């Protein structure tokens with residue numbers, strides 16, 4: 213254990229990264245001294261059984277810093293109790309087991325799906341141009357899930373916009389808890405001088421937080437004793453009896469146990485999802501592989517099948533690539549990045565070194581999962597490394613740890629412990645392992661886009677398709693760059709005005725109800741066939757009502773009309789540039805572009821320069837795709853083979 217370092221030089225928030233650099237340099241166990249603390253930092257999985265196996269080392273004192281998150285007084289919870297030999301800890305853990313049994317978790321699957329659908333609505337209503345904070349949305353979703361699944365409390369934060377009081381107060385309290393450690397003097401000053409504004413503000417936050425916990429406990433108590441068959445977390449907690457008194461839990465202890473399950477199930481799961489989404493957003497090839505997997509399982513929303521079948525529980529075991537993505541994300545960004553702390557009450561031999569009593573033993577899971585020794589090219593997001601390593605074999609899912617640390621034959625699984633292992637492993641792991649892939653499969657499978665020319669016939673076609681595919685209004689964008697060439701032949705000159713007000717005031721007034729060049733098919737019903745569904749609109753040129761207009765949105769990239777008048781060549785260049793821009797803007801999505809025959813003809817001619825397009829029927833379509841190469845650059849566009857049933861035909 214050769215290393216002594218000055219903690220004060222380290223950036224507290226990034227210490228897991230710095231400690232990982234030390235692990236790369238000094239190995240799987242090293243000593244670190246900071247004023248008042250003597251640490252041993254461990255990232256060698258072979259040493260873990262002596263630390264977190266049975267009986268293992270007790271949790272270190274810093275766990276007490278999180279008690280104020282869940283209770284005003286000093287009480288122990290499942291999470292903070294130092295020793296796994298503690299009779300009360302044993303009683304709580306045992307009582308809670310039924311809440312996390314396979315049957316119980318399976319019964320909550322529908323709830324998670326419902327919450328994901330609420331998230332889908334939220335995102336669709338926000339539209340593509342509004343930035344959303346993924347972590348906030350995931351925290352809302354996981355809060356709604358853990359409150360309802362565990363405690364029967366309807367929080368519905370995904371249907372109520374605005375800040376969520378619990379999240380606000382909890383995150384303040386978490387920050388305070390961290391500052392107790394990183395700024396110990398501040399904590400003492402605020403305690404000694406309660407009249408300081410900062411101390412008063414702090415107190416007000418905590419009062420509100422305890423008020424929320426208290427309110428929920430009272431709500432549950434008001435329901436009366438849970439039924440015997442009830443295996444919710446709340447029901448299980450009410451069955452706990454203190455081994456020393458035989459009495460049920462009450463007061464702060466009861467509140468703290470409830471609150472720590474909610475806290476345990478919240479940011480952990482939410483951050484796992486948002487890290488995974490961030491990694492997929494920055495690795496389009498992986499995103500595409502997930503989409504392909506979802507598609508082959510019938511779970512991806514596509515223009516041809518807008519509403520995929522609803523995810524069912526058995527799908528979760530049939531999505532190996534998504535599972536690999538989640539594991540890779542949890543490897544790179546374990547939510548317990550800063551490590552788990554234990555301490556030695558007596559001299560202990562760890563990794564061949566004699567560690568004196570009173571040493572803080574820090575398990576650095578982040579390092580363990582990010583050092584070259586355990587994972588080749590650890591900085592690379594490589595879900596493929598997990599393919600062929602079944603999840604069941606992973607230490608993370610078994611929660612077990614062999615006595616010598618070598619029991620796990622799979623070397624990857626052996627060094628992958630995002631839920632920890634042994635008796636103090638995450639009790640919520642079965643719930644999280646169902647929740648995370650469900651959320652991701654539903655989020656990644658659902659979203660598609662329609663971008664339409666603003667001309668009435670395109671808009672109406674797009675509207676019909678949108679309805680058939682059950683897309684929200686916000687999924688339909690109008691893009692000026694897709695409109696037909698702007699010459700006198702198509703637009704009556706006297707109607708030309710830049711779109712200062714409603715588009716209906718000027719553009720559609722020249723086409724509404726008429727049968728001139730804008731509406732060659734005005735008298736014919738428009739029929740759109742998508743998959744098995746056929747939608748017929750009997751009046752393609754009927755008036756657009758203000759209700760239709762309500763959800764209309766202009767594409768943020770091309771909300772200005774093209775120059776007028778423009779030459780045919782200018783219009784051709786515009787169509788093809790527009791397609792590229794739309795594709796870039798919606799990379800990774802299936803986008804239906806509704807435009808004019810001439811624009812379709814030009815686009816096909818650009819992709820197949822040797823071909824002559826001889827027919828583009830009304831509502832004819834074709835499919836273009838492009839892929840990224842290994843460097844992340846786009847390959848050339850490819851057009852799917854000609855299919856005469858689609859109404860776009862060419863000869864080569």
Ligand code: HEM
Nearest residue numbers: 290291476477480481484548552631632636638639640644
């Ligand atoms: C992706 C999601 C999750 C991750 C990565 C995660 C990770 C962990 C880890 C690493 C520990 C060990 C902590 C230590 O020894 O210091 C732990 C413990 C714990 N977790 Fe989780 N957790 C997740 C989800 C949940 C959920 C959904 C719940 C409950 C609803 C939960 C409740 C708990 C509790 C109560 C403990 C303390 C167990 C004990 O000491 O007996 N966690 N979790």
